[in-house]
Amino acid sequence: MNPIDPALIKQIVEEICKRLEACNDDIPVGVSNRHIHISREDLDILYGPGYALTKLNDLKQPGQYSAKETVKIIGPKGEFDKVRILGPVRNETQLELALTDGFKLGINLEIRESGKLQGTAGIIIEGPKGSVKKGYGAIAALRHIHMPPEFAQRQGIKDKDFVDVVCEGIRKTIFSNVLVRVSDQFVLEMHVDTDEANASGLKNGDTVKIIKNRE
Amino acid sequence: MNPIDPALIKQIVEEICKRLEACNDDIPVGVSNRHIHISREDLDILYGPGYALTKLNDLKQPGQYSAKETVKIIGPKGEFDKVRILGPVRNETQLELALTDGFKLGINLEIRESGKLQGTAGIIIEGPKGSVKKGYGAIAALRHIHMPPEFAQRQGIKDKDFVDVVCEGIRKTIFSNVLVRVSDQFVLEMHVDTDEANASGLKNGDTVKIIKNRE
Numbered sequence: 271m272n273p274i275d276p277a278l279i280k281q282i283v284e285e286i287c288k289r290l291e292a293c294n295d296d297i298p299v300g301v302s303n304r305h306i307h308i309s310r311e312d313l314d315i316l317y318g319p320g321y322a323l324t325k326l327n328d329l330k331q332p333g334q335y336s337a338k339e340t341v342k343i344i345g346p347k348g349e350f351d352k353v354r355i356l357g358p359v360r361n362e363t364q365l366e367l368a369l370t371d372g373f374k375l376g377i378n379l380e381i382r383e384s385g386k387l388q389g390t391a392g393i394i395i396e397g398p399k400g401s402v403k404k405g406y407g408a409i410a411a412l413r414h415i416h417m418p419p420e421f422a423q424r425q426g427i428k429d430k431d432f433v434d435v436v437c438e439g440i441r442k443t444i445f446s447n448v449l450v451r452v453s454d455q456f457v458l459e460m461h462v463d464t465d466e467a468n469a470s471g472l473k474n475g476d477t478v479k480i481i482k483n484r485e
Numbered sequence: 486m487n488p489i490d491p492a493l494i495k496q497i498v499e500e501i502c503k504r505l506e507a508c509n510d511d512i513p514v515g516v517s518n519r520h521i522h523i524s525r526e527d528l529d530i531l532y533g534p535g536y537a538l539t540k541l542n543d544l545k546q547p548g549q550y551s552a553k554e555t556v557k558i559i560g561p562k563g564e565f566d567k568v569r570i571l572g573p574v575r576n577e578t579q580l581e582l583a584l585t586d587g588f589k590l591g592i593n594l595e596i597r598e599s600g601k602l603q604g605t606a607g608i609i610i611e612g613p614k615g616s617v618k619k620g621y622g623a624i625a626a627l628r629h630i631h632m633p634p635e636f637a638q639r640q641g642i643k644d645k646d647f648v649d650v651v652c653e654g655i656r657k658t659i660f661s662n663v664l665v666r667v668s669d670q671f672v673l674e675m676h677v678d679t680d681e682a683n684a685s686g687l688k689n690g691d692t693v694k695i696i697k698n699r700e
Contacts, residue, residue: 469684
């Protein structure tokens with residue numbers, strides 16, 4: 271009997287691992303602390319004309335990063351001193367808070383998809399060079415999954431579907447109405463806010479599974 | 486044809502309403518803000534020997550009340566100024582916080598059933614007359630339902646069972662591992678903390694339903 275070529279064994283193992291990985295439906299979780307996306311116009315006022323954000327850390331979604339810069343957020347009943355700006359600048363300023371934060375500030379947050387800001391709560395933002403009073407733009411983000419097309423196809427899911435997601439543990443929870451956004455610009459990741467993470471015991475890097483698709 | 490006696494109609498309507506009520510499986514929700522149950526010994530130190538708590542409001546569970554008195558809670562990274570004492574005094578001091586609160590204080594909270602305090606996080610408590618450094622006693626409460634025996638019997642549930650509970654809405658959530666405590670001293674009520682309430686959009690007085698029993 272001829273001995274098996276070790277290089278061939280390695281090749282087989284790697285191919286099997288690749289296939290297993292392709293079938294793996296674990297979805298990593300990213301817990302969003304309160305943060306703000308800022309418009310060019312507002313950044314000019316808060317940090318001075320033409321100010322460029324300084325990258326602190328890359329986020330998991332390509333091109334997105336946390337900036338060294340923070341702002342102060344002021345509500346009728348409370349404030350937060352150092353709310354992190356996420357870059358790059360966007361078309362509209364959008365403040366993402368947990369409902370817990372909203373109660374502390376004294377504002378009534380709606381659960382909204384990113385970018386759907388009409389009729390949302392207003393807020394005062396203070397930077398080192400100036401302050402802005404926004405008539406709207408503060409939301410509690412609708413929980414959602416960033417999903418690459420290959421994963422969506424394997425799961426039979428399409429962009430803007432809603433799915434149910436289960437996380438195990440002592441605070442085992444099934445989250446319904448989880449929005450799926452599919453794009454080849456996305457890395458697989460479910461975003462929840464700190465309330466949702468704490469209610470279910472989820473931490474950054476934990477994984478969840480989709481248990482059912484809804485149209 | 487004889488006219489029907491209005492008193493009889495009223496009696497029939499009342500009987501039907503009673504039966505419908507008996508079949509109603511909606512469970513009212515009580516959202517627990519951070520609070521503290523205090524021992525006689527600790528109250529003596531914090532508010533002075535023999536101090537009697539002053540009732541502010543009756544809670545829904547018979548005999549339980551919120552007191553006018555509050556304490557300051559101090560952790561390694563933060564503090565809360567006015568944490569409400571719930572009366573009457575208990576055998577052991579027990580501080581109930583949301584995990585969000587724990588992060589602010591800088592303490593690592595375990596999810597625990599009320600009274601199961603061994604090995605839990607310590608905390609410093611300050612009152613107007615003195616302060617206490619507890620080696621343990623701070624928990625995130627395991628979500629649970631206070632249930633009278635008639636309701637439990639109708640649902641086929643017994644004391645210390647765990648059930649799954651669904652709450653509807655834009656943040657529709659199924660909470661698993663919900664502990665049931667059955668006693669004729671209890672009024673039907675599910676207790677969740679502020680993280681759980683905010684993650685699912687629940688407010689005081691909202692209702693949830695049991696969807697499955699587990700042994």
